[in-house]
Amino acid sequence: MLQILKILYQISVVFARIDLTYCYALKLIIPDILDYSRLYHTKNIPCHVASAFGTYFASVVIYIFILMKTFKIKIATFSIALAMAGVLGSGCNSFTKTQKGAAIGVAGGGALGALVGKAAGNTAVGAIIGGAVGGTAGALIGHKMDKQAAEIKQTVPSATVTRAGEGIIVNFDSGILFDTDQAYVKPAAQANLANLATSLKNNPETNIMVIGHTDNTGSDAHNMDLSIRRAEAVKSVITSDGISGSRMTVQGKGETEPIADNSTAEGRAQNRRVEIVIVANNEMKAEAKTNAN
Secondary structure: OHHHHHHHHHHHHHHHHHHHHHHHHHHHHOOOOOEHHHHOOOOOOEOOHHHHHHHHHHHHHHHHHHHHHHHOOOHHHHHHHHHHHHHHHOOHHHOOHHHHHHHHHHHHHHHHHHHHOOOOOHHHHHHHHHOOOOHHHHHHHHHHHHHHHHHHHHHOOOOEEEEEOOEEEEEEEHHHHOOOOOOOOOHHHHHHHHHHHHHHHHOOOEEEEEEEEOOOOOOHHHHHHHHHHHHHHHHHHHHHOOOOHHHEEEEEOOOOOOOOOOOOHHHHHHHOEEEEEEEEOHHHHHHHHHHHO
């Protein structure tokens, strides 16, 4: 595959050079006929220049794919970046700040999935992307989330805190929260969840999703059941610390959303986790939209 891409790249470069050479030669011979103003109503664009640039662009894309193949870069990351560049690069001056922000939000959502994928599962990323408002309002929400994330990092040092888009993902290693194959939160871990609950109290305009995950040891049915029970146990501790259950939803994903390699002990340990996703509720979104206008 890599060799084929290299051959295509070489061919595209040759054709681009032919286009430019042909354009230059014919322009000297019959400049009037080869004026694009007659063909495409665009002045001062010589014949074949557009074709040459298009072919060069194709060669660049192929070359990037060669680099991606060589260095094992995910195609999704490049595709989203290219799409975002195209959206923002064409007619940017006609967009308002909010429209630009919305465009970035849409394209950035895909990039978010690609970039956060190693820190959280698809359900957590999807919850943040699905709840995003984008634009200036999204930036205001993000500012609030920055402050809350910093607070959680300081008060809950045993958790991994990831700021993503307009939300926060708090990742607890299941070994910190639970004994092996159990769904009862350890007494020592309850203090960490109590500190998290304090932050949730300080930021009442948020919704919380608790997502349980396991490794691939054991049957699918057992792992799914265990992940649900662990997520429910975490919710129970947080609600007992004064957080309304109406703000919280629970999901168990079993072994279906690994973030590491299940073939190694280290990877399985990373996959055994509980993710707590914090996003803006409708009140925070409405306030942000009002302040953005």
